[in-house]
Every structure is written in structure tokens, then in C-alpha cells.
Amino acid sequence: MKFVVTRFGYAVVVILLASIGTFIGLHGSPGSVISSVFDVATTPHSVIVAYERKHGLLDPVWVQYWHYISNIVTGHFGTSLVSDLPVMTIFTTSIGYTAQLAGAAFLLAFGLGIPVGVIAAIERDSALDRFVRAAASVVLSVPNFVLGTLLVLVIGVHLRWLPVGGAGSINDLILPAVVLAAEPWSLTVRVTRTAFLEQMSADFTRTLRARGVSERRILWRHVLRNSLGSIISLGTIQVRNLLGYTVLVEVIFRWPGLGTQLVNAVLNRDYAVAEVLSLLLAAAVVLASALGDVVLRLVDPRVRVTGEAS
């Protein structure tokens, strides 16, 4: 319990520092939101000043930072500098799409990755195993925007089986989810296979076998549990990668999620939107990593021992 509190407390500190990072990063940039809202050459100066005053852009930097942080803590997020929409509205309309996409990819990557890795480990050095390993290497080497564009070309443009962009039906989800899942899938296969092979040749497995425990029980009860550590660690790293790569995949498939909104906000210097969205993404990564550590401690008693010792 103490571990849970300190781990999440540390996560909050990291998120707070990340908020200062995003704030300095975006406010320090030389461009200005003014030029993406107004035609500076023809707009009267008074209009621009009124706009700046309304959005608090003339306040001292620490006041602006205070507004930003208190907005986030109280949960009303402020309003966009460009569209004047509440950031909350932008967030709630896009988070659903990103959650759908990242969730589907996560399920695909782990749902298909773990079994394939297990089978490859059991059938070690068979033709199947070699095929799986080759496939994982190749998939790992194709950048997701290349895979996305090629799939659009073959399945969307030539075969006309699936739509090439947009969001709405389940058909729209298939291509982007597959593209996003490709890299985590191959990493999951590799890690699962390696972890299983390691556990299957461990001393305790030999002992169990000698005691006459059935192969199935050894595999599912002992080997799987001992391999879970590496798989969970990989899972938390993959949350980071999935959230990062959705940015690219959303742009390729014109998927109206957080990534698309964020790229637009950064390009328009819409601080209000960019700061909140990037901080929420960072917070998701930090919390996923903290959650991963906690879960790991629950399922694997050995982590507790080493954790206490250090």
C-alpha cells in the first residue's frame, strides 16, 4: 500500500514537471497565435490587443501558467484561442476516437501477439517458429506510415475492400488499427517468445516435469506467470508508443482523434489546446507506467523483494 502511494505520488510530481515543460516549450516558441487568427497587416491594433487581453496573453508568464494549471485541476480546461470552442469539447469529441483506435490496436497487438509468441516458443526452431520470427522482424522494420500508405494503396485504392480514411463505421477502424498494432505486435511476439523460452528451460520447470506435473499445467500455471513480468513491462512501454504513433496514423487515415487535434493546435500555436492535450497524453503515459509497476508487484512477489532491497 505504501508502495502504491509513493509510486503514484511520484507520478504526480513527474506530471507536474511535465506541465511546466509543455508550458515553457509552447510559450517559448517564436511564432504567435495572433498570426493564425488575424491577418496582422490589415487588422487594427486595438482589435489584436482586445483579443490578447480577453485570452490573458498580456498577463505575466507565471499568471498564465497559474491559469493553465488551475484550469486543468478544476477540470474546465479553458477555451481554444483559435476556434473559441471550450478545450473540454475538443477533448471529449476526440478522446473517444483515439481511445477506440489505441484500444483496438492494443487488443490486436497483445491478443494476437501473446498466443503467437507462446506457440513459437513451444515449437522452437520449427518452420513455424522461423516464419514467425522472420515475420516479426519484417513487420518491425516497416514504419507505420509506410505500412499505412501501402495498405491504403492495395486494399483501399486497388481492391476497394475497405475505406481509406474517415471515421464512423467499424470498417473505418480496421486499417488504422492494424497499422497501429503492427509494431507492438511484433515486439510482443518477440518478448513473449524469449520470456517463455527462458522459463521453459529454467530449473523449476525441470523439477515440475520430474514430479510428473502435466505439460499443460506447467505451461499455463508456472511458465506463463513467470513470464508475465516482461510482458507487463512491455505493455506499459507500448502505451507510450501507441499514444505517440496514433499522431501519425490519425493523420494518414484522417482519423479525427487527439493526435490530429494536437498537430493542428501546435501548428496554429493554439497554446490553450496544445498544452492541455499534450499534458493529458503525457499524464496517460506516466499513469500507465505507475499502474504497470503496481500490477507487476501484485502478480510477481519477487519484484517486492528486490524492490525493498534497493
Add this chain to the structure above:
Amino acid sequence: MSLAAAQPLPVGPSPGRPLALRVAARLVSRANLFWVTGSAILLVGGVAGVVIQVVPSLRHLYLDQNLIATFKPPFSAGHILGTDNLGRDMFWQLLGGLGISLSIGVGVSLISVVLGIVVGIFGGFFGQVADAVTNVVVDVTWAFPAILLAVVFAGWIGPSLTTVVLALALTNWAGFARIVRGEVLSLRERDFVNAARVLGVPKVVISARHFVVNLLPVTMVMIVYFIATSIIGEAGLSFLGLGVQAPTPSLGLILTVGRDYLAISPWMVVLPGVLLALGVLFLNALGDHLRDLLDPFGRIQKR
């Protein structure tokens, strides 16, 4: 990958040939010919791609436009890989793009590796406060997904080649700093470090003389992986319009432009895509072989 193939290579001061030479010899003899020749061809192509951009009299090869010969398919007369939407020769465009990719990859990995080593040693060897500070900095950097940080960063100082290098390096180093810190934690307990400290050698000198040398194997493997991820990162940023700007040739840029002409000329997407994938495949394989040679106990976690 396979544990059977893993044989530790002696590390540290050794008689005879230098480490780099021994590694090169082992790599060529052990790895199958396919990977080595593939990587060599890529390297030669990349160097040629840099040369045609650096030598002014050669720039016409990839810059010359010919608006009456656009979208030629591969194996057309005079254009072995066809032409793009402006009638520029695809072969030279791709070669130039490969040159840009490789030079960005090398630049990014050198910066990330130096930063990672400095911060990692600082955290692992210069007391608890230093460790706590570097841990927080690494975790905060790590909190931002790589592409996201690069997008913000590229939006910040404007799209250009330097932006790409800085953005990618600033996202890469944190992971390596973690690995280095872990290594230093075990290195600092070794007898030769204790001996040096007892003799009164300053910590900075120990770091520079002993740690850096012992970190070399891990670093070499990491450089190869970093080049691979940077090539993907550069193409991704250029693909989003946040990276290298035309007329500088870039594989990501060719892909983006090609996306608008998918139905007319799929080659503009297929060729750079395949080249990117092959390049990363070769580099990953090279990295895996290097790791089997230099890191038999799996200390390096990829991504």
C-alpha cells in the same frame, strides 16, 4: 535473440587488435553474407547520396525537372526507377533521400549517445541527489511519446533539417541514459574503480577513462538501433510536413507527395517505402548481430 549464439567478447584493454577491428571481423565471419552485403550497399548508397548533394556540379542529377516526362514508371528510358510528379529522376531522388536519412541517423545517434552517457554516468556515480534529479528529468522526458515531443519541438523552431536532428536526439537520449545508469551502478562496485578511487583519481577522470571505455560495447549496439529509429523518425516528421523541406530529397517527403498521386503513380509510394523498410530491416539485423556479440546478457532493451 538465441542464447546459444551468444558468446561474450572480452571487454576492456586487451592485447593485439583494437576492439572495433575484432568486432568487425567477428561480424563479417559470423553474420551471413546477406546482411553484411545489404548493409554495405546501403552505406555506399547513402554516401553517394550525400556526395551528390554536397558537390554542386552533381546536384542536377536529382534536382532537374522535366515537366513533359512526369510519372514515368520504373525501367523507362533514361530513368531506371522512373520519374516523380515533376519529372525528376526517382533513382537519384531516392539516393539523395537515403543520404539525408543516414546523415540524420548518424547525427541523431551521436548526440543521443553522448547526452545519454553524460547524464547516465552523472546519475549513477555522482551521489544520490544527482541520481534523483537525473531520474526525474529522464522520467519527464520519457513521459512524452517520442513522436509527440518531436512534433511539438518541430512546431517550435520551425521545420528544417536541424530541427529534425534536435527533436529526435532530445527524445532518444533519455532511454539510453537509463541503460547507462544501470551499467554504471554495477561498474562502480568493481575493483578497478575502487582502486582508482583509493588512489585519489577524481570522479570525472574515472568516468572518462574507465566508464566510457566499458560502456563502448553497449554504445555501439545502441548507435545502430538509434540510426534505425532516427531514419523512421525523420521520414515520419517529413511525412507530417514538420521535417526536411523540398527541394532537399527525403524519403518521407517523397512518400507524402506520392500519397496525392496514389492512383496515377503508386511507385512514388512503393519505392521510398520499400527502401525505408529495407534500410531499417538491415540496420535492425546488424544491431541484433552486434548485440549477440557484445551484449550476451541482454542488458539492452530495445525501445
